[in-house]
Amino acid sequence: MLKRLVIAATIVALTPLSLAGAAWAHGPSRQKVTETIEINAPVDKVWKVVGNFQDMSWLPVVEKLEGKGGNDVNATRTLTLKGGGTIEEQLDKYSAEDHMYGYEITKVDPKVFPVADYSSHITVEGEGDKTTVTWWGGFYRGYMLNDPPPELNDEAALKAVTGLYKDGLAALKKKVEGGG
């Protein structure tokens, strides 16, 4: 009886503490980011630049691309980034007809790009002389355990992906519209 009382008292005493702890220590949950840009060009012209899985010359941060398998599902590519670091990716779906492809990161150092279990797709939709490009990503933060360091938390992952998409789409627009 006494023992039970002691246990009950301990639980009561501990509960507020553990609840307070929980508010700070967030577990990992999957994030998503969507960025779009409108380009003043017909859809075919945009797709010609962005629609080849083996050509990332429109993305300024990429220094070199080595790949195999063309635009077939399961094709792979390794991106070497300016300033060092590589990202290995695999093609999961590809439709020239629908102007879209989906891919995943198969290997990356979170110090290079602070994400885990990342997958993405790029969709190009046109109407006349205007085309909308959508770049979508789903991913976890780079640190999959509880209580991540700040450079590998949810905010860091969201910031890195959002920045990549915004900069990438702006560069794509510039390249397509500027290229005549």
Place this chain on the structure above:
Amino acid sequence: MQTGLRALKLGLGLLVICGLAVPSWAHEALLTNQSSDSLSFVDVDTMKESARIEVTGKPAGIALSPDKATAFVTAPDSKELIEIDAVSRAVKRRLLLGGGPLGIAAHPSLPEVYIADWFAHKVTIVDTAKMAVAGEIKVGESPSGLAVTPDGKLLLSADRDSDAVSIVDLATRQRLVSIPVGKRPFGITIDDKGARAYTANVKSDDVTVIDIAARKVVGSVPTGRRPYAIAFAQGKGFVTDQYGGTVTVFDEATLAPVKRINTCDHAEGIDADADRKAIYVSCWGDDVLLRIDPQSLTVTGKAAVGDGPRAFGKFLR
């Protein structure tokens, strides 16, 4: 005498429980919208969202009580189990579990749910009458999907980082065996007869088939990229391919692939309705619930829901 009385009480208790356990089919899907901290209720006859309530903590996993009147949702972000009255559509109680709660399954007749702890390599037992932790079961590494046999005797855990399935005896709460399966099993589903269990193996792009009584692997089925979870209807198995954006269909008897249906971005949670006339797929990327006709193997309905629906578990009531 004492034992007799106890048995009688137990028997009466079971009768009451079984009486309650006959579910009235509400024709409703409950989706945990992880990205937007909410739960969507979808009328699956009209395929329209009928309500959406706030559920904080980034809800992901879901299980339903035997009478299907209560939903139990895991919140990995706040590390809680959340009890929701599915009839009045209100959050009732929350229980702080700690660790990494994700996968969840309910006992078919007892007021008990099981929650997989992603980090602690254990399953936590929660007494849902008291809404309190009632025990723990040690399983393999990073348990994800959970399933209970229809007779309520065994709990199966897909132990993702052990590449194995644990079979747990629920009476003694001990693991009986660990069975190696494909790479990184995530979702696990037991067929209606309780004969076989199926795991969706994220890294080997296949489904492993286990004979539960024999405790051995009896086959596998190739799937699309990154299979997530499995459901059954009309003699066919349906697997969501998370990265492939498809649902792989296979024959339940022969395990032969039947079709791959184009569905949506990040097809994740999948469940069949009570009379097995439709399959429902939660699309985390596209924020929709899809209905698939198991006869024609086509998408026959679509409902917009909240941002980021996971619906990992049983979500049809």
